[in-house]
Amino acid sequence: xxxxxxxxxxxxxxxxxxxxxxxxxxxxxxxxxxxxxxxxxxxxxxxxxxxxxxxxxxxxxxxxxxxxxxxxxxxxxxxxxxxxxxxxxxxxxxxxxxxxxxxxxxxxxxxxxxxxxxxxxxxxxxxxxxxxxxxxxxxxxxxxxxxxxxxxxxxxxxxxxxxxxxxxxxxxxxxxxxxxxxxxxxxxxxxxxxxxxxxxxxxxxxxxxxxxxxxxxxxxxxxxxxxxxxxxxxxxxxxxxxxxxxxxxxxxxxxxxxxxxxxxxxxxxxxxxxxxxxxxxxxxxxx
Numbered sequence: 529x530x531x532x533x534x535x536x537x538x539x540x541x542x543x544x545x546x547x548x549x550x551x552x553x554x555x556x557x558x559x560x561x562x563x564x565x566x567x568x569x570x571x572x573x574x575x576x577x578x579x580x581x582x583x584x585x586x587x588x589x590x591x592x593x594x595x596x597x598x599x600x601x602x603x604x605x606x607x608x609x610x611x612x613x614x615x616x617x618x619x620x621x622x623x624x625x626x627x628x629x630x631x632x633x634x635x636x637x638x639x640x641x642x643x644x645x646x647x648x649x650x651x652x653x654x655x656x657x658x659x660x661x662x663x664x665x666x667x668x669x670x671x672x673x674x675x676x677x678x679x680x681x682x683x684x685x686x687x688x689x690x691x692x693x694x695x696x697x698x699x700x701x702x703x704x705x706x707x708x709x710x711x712x713x714x715x716x717x718x719x720x721x722x723x724x725x726x727x728x729x730x731x732x733x734x735x736x737x738x739x740x741x742x743x744x745x746x747x748x749x750x751x752x753x754x755x756x757x758x759x760x761x762x763x764x765x766x767x768x769x770x771x772x773x774x775x776x777x778x779x780x781x782x783x784x785x786x787x788x789x790x791x792x793x794x795x796x797x798x799x800x801x802x803x804x805x806x807x808x809x810x811x812x813x814x815x
Contacts, residue, residue: 535562538637546613556596556606557615560585563712564631566638573626573706583634586626587708591747595709626706688713691726695749698731702738702746709748716749724760733759 537558547554564585570577571586580586592603607629610616617630631637691713696703703710716730724730733756738746 535566536637537561538633544613546609546615552598553606553609557610559596560610560616560629561631561634561637563708564629564634571706571711573621578621578626580628581630584628584630585708586621586706587629588627591707591709594747691716694731695734698735699738699746700735701743702741704744704747707747709750710746713749715753719753719756719760722757722760723764724756725763728763729756729759 542554547557564583565580566582568579568581571580572578573586578586589600589603589607592607593600596603607616607618611618614632617632619628619630620626621628692711695713695716696710699710709715716726719730720726730752734749734752737752737755
């Protein structure tokens with residue numbers, strides 16, 4: 529799974545009878561579309577390496593219950609409805625007992641086959657100037673198409689791998705490596721958007737909390753959200769206190785000396801500048 533870029537929402541999902549008046553059903557389907565693999569990848573499950581294709585994900589009912597915020601029975605019912613109407617297909621990886629969810633129309637919705645891709649590109653580029661879509665070399669002999677906005681760049685992927693590597697190292701054995709919730713950084717990005725610092729708040733909190741949890745007990749990064757928020761607040765309070773303390777140390781004594789000197793010399797109609805009051809007190813001002 530990937531937390532960069534975007535995915536396409538087809539209009540047919542608004543008109544299907546299954547979603548008529550049922551916002552939860554529509555939200556569950558879109559959540560699945562947004563969290564399945566955007567490219568094939570290998571996933572560790574119970575010590576074995578499984579191949580999960582594009583448009584698929586490993587997800588237990590317990591994990592979906594946690595992610596969707598509803599009971600296991602409601603998750604089970606919703607998955608059956610989506611499967612009945614051919615929105616998803618649920619299978620098991622051979623000899624592993626792992627639930628594999630496939631979004632049936634993922635390829636069509638994400639404009640990856642040639643015919644649909646062409647239609648999507650035409651719709652997206654119809655009203656845009658040609659200069660937004662081509663890069664002209666200085667010699668004007670070559671033109672290159674800009675990379676698709678829907679696909680993460682190499683730098684995005686490198687950043688993703690770096691961050692998730694740091695988090696996995698910090699989480700250690702407490703992380704449930706088979707959980708899909710640890711394959712996306714959407715929840716981490718939410719923490720950062722709320723003011724948390726990845727290096728100062730997130731990683732240290734994951735390391736500290738994971739060290740106190742049993743092996744494989746943590747199934748998503750959202751588990752750390754409240755603790756990261758506490759670490760953020762504590763850090764911000766400390767930084768504010770340090771800034772206030774530094775300001776007092778720099779300006780407080782200087783202002784006090786200047787005020788004392790001004791009062792003492794008022795009778796002689798001399799008002800020294802704060803710059804005249806140094807470490808030696810009034811002597812500098814009177815010299």
